[in-house]
Amino acid sequence: QVxxxxxxxxxxxxxxxxxxxxxxxxxxxxxxxxxxxxxAPGKEREFVAAISWTGHNTDYADSVxxxxxxxxxxxxxxxxxxxxxxxxxxxxxxxxxxxxxxxATTARMYNYWGQGTQVTVSS
Numbered sequence: 001q002v003x004x005x006x007x008x009x010x011x012x013x014x015x016x017x018x019x020x021x022x023x024x025x026x027x028x029x030x031x032x033x034x035x036x037x038x039x040a041p042g043k044e045r046e047f048v049a050a051i052s053w054t055g056h057n058t059d060y061a062d063s064v065x066x067x068x069x070x071x072x073x074x075x076x077x078x079x080x081x082x083x084x085x086x087x088x089x090x091x092x093x094x095x096x097x098x099x100x101x102x103x104a105t106t107a108r109m110y111n112y113w114g115q116g117t118q119v120t121v122s123s
Contacts, residue, residue, distance in 0.1 A: 006095070006117040011120045011121075012120070012121055013121070017082070017083060017086065019083070023078050024079070030074035032112075033053050033103045035050040035099065036070060036094060037097060038092035038093065039116075047061055047107065048060070049070040050070065051071065051079065067084050086121045087121060093118050097112065099112075
């Protein structure tokens with residue numbers, strides 16, 4: 001089992017940047033695929049980015065491609081998401097998730113979730 005704790009959220013102006021971190025407990029972090037999802041008020045949770053357990057595969061939602069970058073440090077049991085050129089529509093609670101088995105971008109393939117961190121982008 002793994003526990004996830006997100007950090008790095010906050011209030012930023014449009015065009016600004018934030019770096020989210022997700023610290024994982026447990027000795028098997030390196031075997032988990034990791035993902036970032038977000039949920040805006042009144043909307044369903046949506047996929048943002050994912051990285052495979054090897055770090056060799058990454059995927060992004062079309063809405064964030066070219067602006068967000070996911071990375072991981074298995075030595076630090078941490079996954080990151082660098083968010084640049086933020087837009088008001090990026091405002092949401094961002095969740096980190098860990099998944100065993102097949103690498104995927106769908107939420108149902110992720111077994112463990114953090115509590116989320118709020119990102120607010122002002123116009």
